[in-house]
Amino acid sequence: MILSVTDVYKSYGKEQVLKGITFEIEEPQIIALVGPNGSGKSTLLNIITNLLPADKGKVTVLGKNNHDPNIFREISFMQDNTVLYEYLTGYDHLQFICDVQGLSKKQLLNTADRIGITSYLNKKVKNYSLGMKQHLLLAMAVVNKPKLMILDEPLNGLDPTSAIRVRELLLxxxxxxxxxxxxxxxxxxxxxxxxxxLFLKKGNLIKENMAEFEQVRYQIAVDQTEKAVKALAAAGVPVEQVDRHLHIYRRDVALDQVLKILEHEKIVIDDIEKKVFGTEERYRKIFTEAKADELVEV
Ligand SMILES: Nc1ncnc2c1ncn2[C@@H]1O[C@H](COP(=O)(O)OP(=O)(O)OP(=O)(O)O)[C@@H](O)[C@H]1O
Known part of the structure; x- marks a missing residue:
């Protein structure tokens, strides 16, 4: 068991933020915690990493209670950039972690290289951009090669190129x-x-495997739209026409079957675009349309 969170409660004064959170992570994987502002994401992550006491409940990391100081060789936590010291360099921040955890300078430099921060490692943090700070925070989370990484908003403030790099790094x-x-x-x-x-709503968790909700739509631009729609409909393929495009869902038909029908009709394809739907639609459903009680599964 990598992480086990059992019946965790937390209130700030009269405000009950977490109302019995329970989940487990058994296998190495990436899990996202999603919820609107103020839903308690940071509170939960702070409790898991033992920076904040829970009112009730239990957390174990790799089979050890999260109060056990030894787990900090196996776990890391990337918080927001307020934990950085403006007048220290990126190197200073990494060196501190390496000193505490007994890691070598080689490991420090390799990590800096892997995250792509070597060129500004010796600059003071006060001269860093938001994206540079995010990269340093990520390097600080990666340097001890943890078994469990907890990252609070790692993609915040990254330009598209950096976001792609961070994504590839996480994978x-x-x-x-x-x-x-x-x-x-x-x-x-x-x-x-x-x-x-994990969707966090009103203090409860809603666990989803989004693969079950994923929908793929092909948007096909053709030279003779009306003829294509007729031919596909005649073959029993559900199709929507939007301007010059045909919209077809993968759940209904395989793409090569569609292409065969169009080729047979001598219809020329100008473009095919694949659109994937999933999390955003599900998020909207959970947080705007459904009542909390209907969806809670703890
Ligand atoms: N130290 C604190 N004292 C009092 N209330 C707090 C404290 N920390 C958080 N809260 C309240 O607890 C709730 C959850 O806050 P939290 O920061 O955990 O949410 P979040 O989901 O991480 O939000 P965001 O997406 O905006 O970062 C909010 O209503 C917040 O005002």
């Missing part, structure tokens, strides 16, 4: 056996790294 770490629990508001990015999502 590579997962392939190396690291489990990653991350919180994020960026549903499109989440879709690209995981289909395993």
């Amino acid at each position: 590579a770490l997962r392939d190396e056996g690291t489990t990653i629990l991350l919180s994020s508001h960026n549903l499109a990015e989440i879709d690209r790294v995981t289909s395993s999502i």
Whole structure:
């Protein structure tokens, strides 16, 4: 068992933020924690990493209670950039962790290289951009090669190129056996790294495997739209026409069958675009349309 959270409660004064959170992570994977602002994501991550006491409940990391100081060789926590010291360099931050955990300078430099921060490693953090700070925080979370990484908003403030790099890094770490629990508001990015999502709503968790909700739609531009629609409909393929495009869902038909029908009719294809739907639609359903009680599964 990598992480086990059992019946965790937390209130701030009269405000009950977590109302009996229970979940387990058994295998190395990436899991996303998603919820609106103020839903308690940071509170839950802080409790898991023992920075904040729960009112009630239990957390174990790799079979050990999360109060056990020894787990900090196996776990890391990327918080927001307020934990950085403006007048220290990136190197200083990493060196501190390496000193505490007995890691070598080689490991520090290799990590900096892997995350792509070597060129500004010796600059003071006060001169870093938001994205540079995010990269440093990520390097600080990766340097001890943890079995479990907990990342609070790792994709925040990253430009598209950096977001792609971080995404690839997370997937590579997962392939190396690291489990990653991350919180994020960026549903499109989440879709690209995981289909395993914990939705946090009104203090309760709704667990979903988004692969079950994923829908793929092909948008095909053709030279003779009316003729294509007729031919596909005659073959029993459900198709919607939007301007010059045909919209066809993968759940209804395989793409090569569609292409065969169009080829047979001598219809020329100008373009095919694949659209994937999933998390965003599900998020909307959970947080705007459904009543909380109907969906809670704890
Ligand atoms: N130290 C604190 N004292 C009092 N209330 C707090 C404290 N920390 C958080 N809260 C409240 O608990 C609730 C959950 O906050 P939390 O920061 O965990 O949410 P979040 O989901 O991480 O939000 P965001 O997405 O905006 O980062 C909020 O209503 C917040 O005001």
